[in-house]
Amino acid sequence: MSDLVSVALGERSYDIHIGSGVLQNSGKLIASLVNGSGTALPIVTDENVAKLHYKTLADSLTGFGFSPMPIVLPPGEKTKSFSHLQNLLERLLALEIERGGIIVAFGGGVIGDLAGFAAGILKRGVAYAQIPTTLLAQVDSSVGGKTAIDTKHGKNLVGVFHQPRIVIADISVLKTLPARERLSGYAEIAKYGLLGDAEFFHWLEDHAQQALAGDEAAITRSVVHSCKMKASIVVRDEREAGERALLNLGHTFAHALEAALGYSDSISHGEAVALGCVLAFELSAKLGHCTAEDAARVERHFAALGFKTRRSQIDGPRPSADELLGHIRHDKKTQGGRMTFVLTKGIGKAFVARDVEENVVKGLLSKD
């Protein structure tokens, strides 16, 4: 049994296949897109994913006549670099990938972003399949076609929009995901409810514990609903001219926190997003856009799941308000010198604000 979510983008349309065990159908699903029998099929992955799940994927692909060629990279954000991109492109070229071929990105958001970017620029663009193996990648990074690497100037600053031809999200591979990674991915799920669907957030208030404890029905529903929401936003605004920016709820603060803490282990992206959502609701309440009760409800939800919802709970030296503001000013979403925030009129009612006064933000960040 698998669920299907379609991303309707005209000739760039594709389906997201979600379910427990869909990885075993990868051969059949990819064979329906390209005639690959006999040709080399590059599988870009990382060491952790390769060890745990490569065999399942490879068996399914060989069953449909493909010759999978693993390209195994080191795990971690550092792999999203110019040097790994160059190395990957050379290895793909050595496999003599044709323009009609397809590349498989098999891993978390790091692998998806890097392999997707490589596919986007190799021979001016070849097809790729996303097989996301982290919760974050299943609900967020594998859908929507944003690809990128990091540079010394910041994260995700060099990349292209390049939509995958298919996304295959197997819920069962999440069983091997470390608990902290699962929690981190969950923040993006809650984000969808908070930005545009109060009913979904309400459902999460009752079912998130279950989903995080490994209940397949609860995880599947969370992933399917998140993908539907992301797909519908991407379809309306593929290149982030407007509405897609709502997906950045909590992210202006999150990126500032991550940067101020040097992208260290003391906070993961999802942990920063949860804290960022709490701050976005607090700022909205402070500006009179939403009630203090809504802001408190968001904080209660994240705290109950074990997220840090106050900066004072983060290990290590606490970044100052000025330091955080410095990073916010440099955020790539800053336009015409004005800071851009996603604010909210209540749970499920996010909007983009470009008129927030810096001193109000500073006041908020000066608290704990």
Ligand SMILES: NC(=O)c1ccc[n+]([C@@H]2O[C@H](COP(=O)([O-])OP(=O)(O)OC[C@H]3O[C@@H](n4cnc5c(N)ncnc54)[C@H](O)[C@@H]3O)[C@@H](O)[C@H]2O)c1
């Ligand atoms: N393109 C987009 O739209 C978009 C959106 C959000 C985030 N991102 C990017 O995604 C990246 C983060 O992705 P991530 O959180 O998936 O991190 P990740 O890819 O680094 O994976 C996290 C860790 O989990 C391991 N792992 C992956 N699958 C596993 C499994 N099934 N079992 C056990 N271990 C497994 C990986 O080896 C890694 O150590 C960031 O670089 C971020 O910029 C991109």
Ligand SMILES: [Zn+2]
């Ligand atoms: Zn995010």
